[in-house]
Amino acid sequence: MTSPAKFRKDKEIVAEYETQVKEIRAQLVEQLKCLDQQCELRVQLLQDLQDFFRKKAEIEVDYSRNLEKLAERFLTKTRSTKDHLLKKEQSILSPVNCWNLLLLQVKRESRDHATLSDLYLNNIIPRFAQISEDSGRLFKKSKEVGVQLQEDMMKVLNELYTVMKTYHMYNTDSMNAESKLKEAEKQEEKQMGRSGRQDDRQTPRSPDTLASIKSDEKPVRRSSVKKIEKMKEKRQAKYTENRLKAIKARNEYLLALEATNSCVFKYYIHDLSDIIDCCDLGYHASLQRALRTYLSAEQNVETSKHSGLETLEGAAESLEANGDKQKVMETYNNVFCPPARFDFQSHMGDTMGVMCAQQPVEGELLQRCQQLQSRLSTLKIENEEVKKTMEATLSTIQDMVTVDDYDVSECFHHSNSMESVKSTFSESYLSKPSLAKRRANQQETEQFYFTKLKEFLEGRNLITKLEAKNDLIEKTLGESQKTDCCLASGRRNSSVRKQESGEAIPLMVESCICFISRHGLQHEGIFRVSGSQVEVNDIKNAFERGEDPLAGDQNDHDMDSIAGVLKLYFRGLDHALFPKEVFHDLISCVSMESLQERAVHIKKVLQSLPSKTLIIMRYLFAFLNHLSQYSEENMMDPYNLAICFGPTLMSVPEGHDQVSCQAHVNELIKTIIIHHDTIFPGLQDLQGPIYTIPGAGDDFCDSPHCEPPLVEEPAPDTVSVIHNSEDVTLALTI
Template sequence: MSSSRFKKDKEIIADYETQVKEIRNQLVEQFKCLEQQSESRIQLLQDLQEFFRRKAEIEIEYSRSLDKLSERFSSKIRSSREHQQFKKDQHLLSSVNCWYLVLNQTRRESRDHATLSDIYTNNVIVRLAQITEDVIRLFKKSKDIGIQMHEELVKVTNELYTVMKTYHMYHTESISAESKLKDAEKQEEKQFSKSGDLNVNLLRHEDRQPRRSTVRKIEKMKEKRQAKYSENKLKCTKARNDYLLNLAATNAVVAKYYIHDVSDMIDCCDLGYHASLARTFRTYLSAEYNLETSRHEGLDVIENAVDNLDSRSDKHKLMDMHNQVFCPPMRFDYLPHMGDEVCQVSAQQPVQTELLMRYHQLQSRLATLKIENEEVRKTLDATMQTLQDMLTVEDFDVSDAFQHSRSTESIKSVASESYMGKVNVAKRRFNQQETEMFYLSKFKEYLNGSNLIIKLQAKHDLLKLTLGEGERAECGTTRPPTLPPKPQKMRKLRPRSVYNHKLFNCDLETFIKDSGQPIPVVVESCVRYINLYGLQQQGIFRVPGSQVEVNDIKNSFERGEDPLIDDRDEHDINSVAGVLKLYFRGLENSLFPKECFLDFISTIKLESGAERAHHIQQIIVTLPRTIIIVMRYLFAFLNHLSQYSDENMMDPYNLAICFGPTLMPIPDSQDPVSCQANVNEVIKTVIIHNEVIFPSQRELDGPIYEKCMTGEEFCDSPHSEPGALDEVDNGTEQHTSDEAKMTKKRRCRRG
């Protein structure tokens, strides 16, 4: 029995020692893991330093190459004829302006990449070196703390081993004392059983004395063994208590170490590593994002210049620059021969009949020619539309070439099979040239026909006037002559001088005074149409519309029509937006006067948007009342449009990029590249703070922009004032019935 118990005790001790040994092995491996992590971090940081060192070299090399490239072409164009003309009158053709801006953008990118190289060298690499030093130092300190914690664990496990051994020893002695006590109790029971079997009365006196002596000895031996057992049991109980207490303490310490202390020790090794590395990478991201922002700002200027590529404007600039060459000559005057005073066609007899016959022949001939020429014009327009579609096809999107998930081979195959493939380009090129030849032939035919019509029409009109007056003179009556019905007149183009001073390309203040329109009809109509159908249009004012449709809408306004009056979404929103931009771009005096340009730009020095708005407001109140009303109307609309930026992607900054060059052109004496960003900030501030900058309707009477617009008088809008939907002043009557009100209401867009 004792040998089996001894063997079991040895097994328990062996299991404990194995467990302690495994813990110690774990502690050693923990240090190895932390050391490997520290080494891998150091290697990572060294690789990053080497990467950014090499990237800085590439960036500065690229910067120098860009600078050389821009300088090469800049020096070339300084001697060009276009540049000399630009120096003379500070007025570039739109195509030449794009070229200038591309060179400016190249110089800008050169400076930005040089700055990027400097940031990598003097900031990012230095930060990475500091993080490397921190990793080495923190690992060393954390390891010292870890060694101390390991020694504490070993101490605790050793103490547990000692109290466990003591407990086992006292428990063994207690079991031995209990066994001896049980033997004594058995002897006592045995003695009592023998005594019970004898008849006490039969015992002799001499036998009774020895038996009493034996019983007393057994009782004394039992008492001793009882005392020894009690003493050993108490010692065992105390030893077991100490063992259990130490066991709980040891388990708690071990659990705390593995659950909390190890994690805290790793945190000590990580102290500041991730935060410092994050700051370093954010420095890299900030540099790269600012590079992209600067690049996009420059590209936005170029994009705006591309949007402003306008053949009509360039044509006018060319004609203005060479005004003497393109100015119409004086009319030919009638030169009478030798004092002949008659300067009119004579319709008296006997030539009246001949003139009347000639008139009818001209009328018939004109009707035929106009029908034929109208058919040619329709063919010409259709051909022009086809050619326009060929020339404006959106084959400039190269997004597929930048799909990083594809391999190089797949990109090449996509490029070769795409719309830009060589076969497709050659085919489209051939079709374009063929269409051009057909268009030119029809254009020539149309010009010849229209010239003939003009000549015959002039003779026809003069004969009509002559015959009418001749017949009245001959008959002595005011009754007009009986003439064939007049064919439909050809559409006449306004003279250029009238065009420039009518609606487009006019002086806004003069137009408002002459027309009596506080808001030009083209502005009001375009804003209303966009409000109804285009608030969610993605890229509005940034994506160009159809030039043909822009011209059609513009020409309709010039004729006194409003092509956007119908409540039907039948026009391209981008084309309508293009007309609005075209109107403001063509004003003789820009909406923001050039003489106030430096005053507006000076507000950018103020950091607070509210302070900027206050100073801009002080400048704007000095402008003419009519201009302030138009500005208030326009910027209230732009602010409303920016509220849909989640859908249309046009926040105040993007709208400012589109409208900055249009509303606030840079004076010729200023550098366009350096000023454009400031112009955009001014326009953005006005869009955001328009309610603060412009006077209210109570302060300045005039039209104001309403978020809820409709073709009818009313709309169910959450922004409508109380009672606005309940009463209508229709002449002298008020319709108050629910049915009348409901028929007047129209559903509007959200405000």
């Protein structure tokens, strides 16, 4: 019989198997629920995509309509009959071309966004709807296959349970038969042992007695033994039969167990993956096609937009003032073409249409010719200076309006965060303090430019009138009179250069600087505001006569006129103060960011210049540095002074871009003004007059021309200063 312990163990094994099967069954149920959930999420995603593109289509069509209205609003104005001819003629100008291309670009964008809306509604949304329908159908079929596979696996598990129970039953019968067989064997052994003990306990008896006893006991012993043997044989046969059944049942159980484990493994590793693949059949590929349709639409819109923007960019690059000016003048040729010359209108029969050069008019004409030539010489120098200043100012304005501040790419560097988009570039560029300062600087520079432009145009008009009169007088007087005038002027200029060559600091330069240092350091706009041309000529003529009209303490002269005389002197030099030979060496330092490095470089370049030139430079730039220290009052910082003196002190060689090079010249002059004490040698290395800041000594003009003189007499080998003589020179020979 089976022991209670073995019986309990068998029950535990069965219970464990049933628990494992129960867990598998629960897993199968959850698997179907999970697949159902994935299908629902997929359907919801596809529905959201449809709703999204439906809403986006509405936005795109609204945007398209608004763009169309915007373009039509301005195109209608362009096509209006009012001033139609004027607008048609204006359309050839580059700004108008940009405007027309901009409107066409808006119309192009309107059409493109309308196309986008149509693609969303009639192409992309139906694709998502079809994917949703296909996914639902495929999931339903895949689920049916999955349920069938689960049922087949449960059948396998049930079969395993049945085989296991059969094995347990036959094994129990085998064990019971074995127990009974062992019990029969024990009875047989017991019977055989009892017979042996009886033979040993009997005493010796006579043969007749023994024979009688054996004959009586033998049948009884044989019957019992035979019965036991028969029972043993029966039980042996039963045990053998049950044992064979148990072995076969165990084999069947092991086979079923292996098959079941293989089926379970196959289901979890392969079948479930195949079922999921069936659920996903065509889903990702179809979704990819739909999204690629969207990407293709958007990319084509971007390509179309980029194409239009490239055209607009080309038009923006073609914005050109001179070309438009020429087109306007060609378009309105009848308006801008010069009128017919004014003919001489005779009066009361006077037919003499030419000037008369006969005596006594000839002498008067000759004197007038000389006066005109002298006046023209001065005016041309002055107007050239004004022109250089005007061009330098124009360069500054162009730098202001052409600054590369249009790149806003930083505003479109999106992060993954969902924070609101805010243009830091726009905030910085349009900040009120910064914008106000830039606008104020620009307007101030523009005002100065137009002041110089007006002065230049007025001077050029005057020069044109005087040249026309001079040419006609010369033509009237003939070549001989013309030659005499030129020779007289040449003799005078020669005497001027001869006299000037002996001075360390020319009287005109020193006297003007001393006067400004006494009375004009705080004068607003000094060197920038033009003075009275009449007073400038009077002061200049006085210096030419060898006089010093600024000597003494009288302060009844116009400060701007005196500043104009000083600039006129440097403007009238045969060669600019900075020779053209060192132009490139000096300009090369502008690229250096450090002003100190620039100063060291400039010092090395200027060492090669003559000592006379260095003395003049040292004196002038020390004065300009001193003047710039009062920039809060006179509004002339080093850069503003450089704009005024740059075109005068350093001319741009021919073959160079005058506008761009002039900006470099101004930057160079500014550096020299700031670091003049580093650039120019002191008295120990270069003997000659120096400019001293007021308050640093008894006086501030350390020069033989200042009263009283404060400079020691120069050494015999140094330059000397000549005060006056016949026709004091005005030009410095460098």
